[in-house]
Each structure stands twice: as C-alpha cells, then as structure tokens.
Amino acid sequence: MQQQRHHWPPDEFRVIELHHMKLGHFLAYNCLGNAAMHAALYPLALARTRITAQPGRLEYSGFAHCLRSVLAHEGLRGLYAGAWTRAAHVINAALVGVTYETVRASAEPLPAPARGAVAGGCAALASQALLVPADVVTQHIMLLPMARLSPVAATVAMAPGAGWLGQAGAVIRWIRRRHGLAGFYKGGLWSLVLFLPNSAAMWSAYSAYCDWLYRWLDSPPRLAVQLTAAPLAGATAGLLTNPIDVLRLRVMLQADRGAGARDALRRLWAEEGPAWLAKGLSARLAQSALFSFLFVLYYEPAKRLALKDEFKGALL
Numbered sequence: 001m002q003q004q005r006h007h008w009p010p011d012e013f014r015v016i017e018l019h020h021m022k023l024g025h026f027l028a029y030n031c032l033g034n035a036a037m038h039a040a041l042y043p044l045a046l047a048r049t050r051i052t053a054q055p056g057r058l059e060y061s062g063f064a065h066c067l068r069s070v071l072a073h074e075g076l077r078g079l080y081a082g083a084w085t086r087a088a089h090v091i092n093a094a095l096v097g098v099t100y101e102t103v104r105a106s107a108e109p110l111p112a113p114a115r116g117a118v119a120g121g122c123a124a125l126a127s128q129a130l131l132v133p134a135d136v137v138t139q140h141i142m143l144l145p146m147a148r149l150s151p152v153a154a155t156v157a158m159a160p161g162a163g164w165l166g167q168a169g170a171v172i173r174w175i176r177r178r179h180g181l182a183g184f185y186k187g188g189l190w191s192l193v194l195f196l197p198n199s200a201a202m203w204s205a206y207s208a209y210c211d212w213l214y215r216w217l218d219s220p221p222r223l224a225v226q227l228t229a230a231p232l233a234g235a236t237a238g239l240l241t242n243p244i245d246v247l248r249l250r251v252m253l254q255a256d257r258g259a260g261a262r263d264a265l266r267r268l269w270a271e272e273g274p275a276w277l278a279k280g281l282s283a284r285l286a287q288s289a290l291f292s293f294l295f296v297l298y299y300e301p302a303k304r305l306a307l308k309d310e311f312k313g314a315l316l
C-alpha cells in the first residue's frame with residue numbers, strides 16, 4: 001500500500017496533490033467540470049470582448065447593458081456566438097490540471113503561495129499553444145454582429161440560418177488569407193504576458209487566502225475555505241492584469257498585417273487616454289471572480305472523487 005509522502009502540521013491547510021489521486025478519474029472529472037464551467041461563463045467572456053473592442057462607449061455603456069442588449073437583439077444564441085470554437089478549452093483542461101499538480105508537487109520545499117505561483121505559471125505556459133488560435137477565432141466571431149468594429153464582418157456571409165460551423169470556417173479562411181498561419185497566433189506573445197502572471201497571481205493568492213482563512217476561522221470545512229478564497233484570488237489577479245488583457249485583445253483583433261502592440265497602444269491612448277488601463281474592469285473582475293469560484297467548485301470535488309483509497313481518511 002502506498003504511504004503518504006507528506007505530514008501536515010495541525011494548523012496547515014491540507015492540499016490534495018497528484019500522487020494522492022487516480023489519474024484517469026481526475027482527468028475525466030476535470031474535463032467534465034471544465035465543460036460545464038465554460039458553458040456558464042461564456043456570455044461574460046463575450047461581453048468582456050465586445051466592451052474591450054469598442055472605442056469609448058460606442059455600442060455599450062457597460063457590462064450589464066452589453067448582456068441586456070445582446071439578449072434583446074440577438075437572443076440567447078447571441079450570448080453563445082462562437083462558443084463551439086472554444087471547445088479547445090475543455091481539452092486543454094486535462095493538460096493544465098496535470099501540469100499544475102505535477103509542478104506543484106515537485107516544488108514541495110517552497111511555501112504554499114510560491115508553489116502555487118510556479119505551478120500556475122507553468123500550467124499557463126503549457127496551455128497557450130492550443131488556446132491562442134481558438135481564442136483568436138472565437139473573438140472574431142464574437143464581434144461579427146458589430147460590423148463597425150469587426151474587420152471580418154464584411155467578408156463573412158451572415159445570411160439568416162448560417163450555422164456556427166460556416167461562420168467559424170469563414171473566419172479561419174479570412175485569417176489565413178490576411179495573415180497566414182501566423183495570424184492564428186496573433187497576440188500570442190501578449191497572451192503569454194497575460195496568462196503567466198495572471199495564473200501565477202491567482203494560484204499564489206488562492207494558496208495564501210486558503211491558509212489565512214483556515215487559521216482565521218479555526219479549521220472550518222475545506223470546501224468552504226476554498227470557495228471563499230477562489231473569488232478573492234480571481235479578483236486579485238484580474239485587477240492586477242487588466243491592462244495587459246485589454247492590450248492583448250486589441251492586438252488579436254487588428255486587421256492590418258503588420259500592426260502590433262505599439263499600434264494597438266497608440267489607438268487605445270487616442271480613444272481613451274489613461275482610462276484605457278481600467279477599460280472593461282468591472283466585466284473582468286466579475287468574470288475572473290466567478291471563473292475562479294466555479295473552477296474550484298468543480299476542481300476540488302473532482303480531486304476528492306479521484307482520491308486513492310489509502311488517502312481518503314487523511315484528506316476527506
């Protein structure tokens with residue numbers, strides 16, 4: 001029988017790690033939970049993209065107005081425009097989960113927040129090869145109804161009844177003709193610049209909040225601690241990285257082949273002035289906090305369900 005490799009002090013918050021779990025069960029539960037989470041959060045991502053892409057308040061006055069307007073003019077289907085092209089996020093969940101847990105276990109001598117930061121950064125790095133092309137295509141589809149802002153709308157057939165597959169195919173062909181294969185990684189560097197510190201900050205803050213809440217509340221239930229720490233950590237990371245996210249999205253959506261971060265930054269400054277640093281911040285904070293909450297809501301129970309029998313007594 002496998003023995004526990006870690007002995008916790010009585011006041012330390014216990015973390016389920018990769019060697020405690022049945023890997024196949026963990027991957028299956030992780031992917032199922034990730035699919036449900038992305039379905040719930042997709043409308044928030046769509047609103048965030050549209051608010052960030054518009055100059056000033058051209059179309060929407062804020063986060064709630066964007067959601068109401070899309071629902072009123074495009075229906076429920078409009079809130080999920082481009083959702084199927086984000087299926088890569090579900091596949092990617094397995095890679096991220098294994099990377100995070102493996103690196104976290106390997107960094108065991110470090111304090112919990114530092115282990116979370118290192119593991120979160122490595123997981124974000126591993127995920128970008130698959131996610132950047134999916135995000136580029138998805139964000140163009142999200143903007144198709146905003147003809148004044150979408151560089152693709154004029155060349156994509158928007159006939160009534162056109163399915164998501166036709167739109168995705170048209171966007172993919174446009175990107176390849178306009179930018180070549182490199183177009184699918186447009187903004188990829190800025191995705192790394194965003195997701196590495198965002199993931200590191202989120203997981204580091206999550207570990208720190210868990211430890212602090214566990215001690216402050218005198219050993220409360222594990223899941224209650226985790227579900228309280230998660231949105232606090234998500235909002236913390238979202239606040240710190242919002243300007244990078246705004247710039248990343250603008251770079252991804254530029255139509256000119258040679259346009260880069262400097263051009264996007266000039267345009268943002270001309271449109272917004274220094275206020276661009278907080279552009280779409282309310283949407284990002286809401287999305288980040290809710291994402292972190294829902295992520296932990298499925299991720300931690302998935303780890304508990306996948307526990308090996310010999311660890312259930314110590315970790316449940």
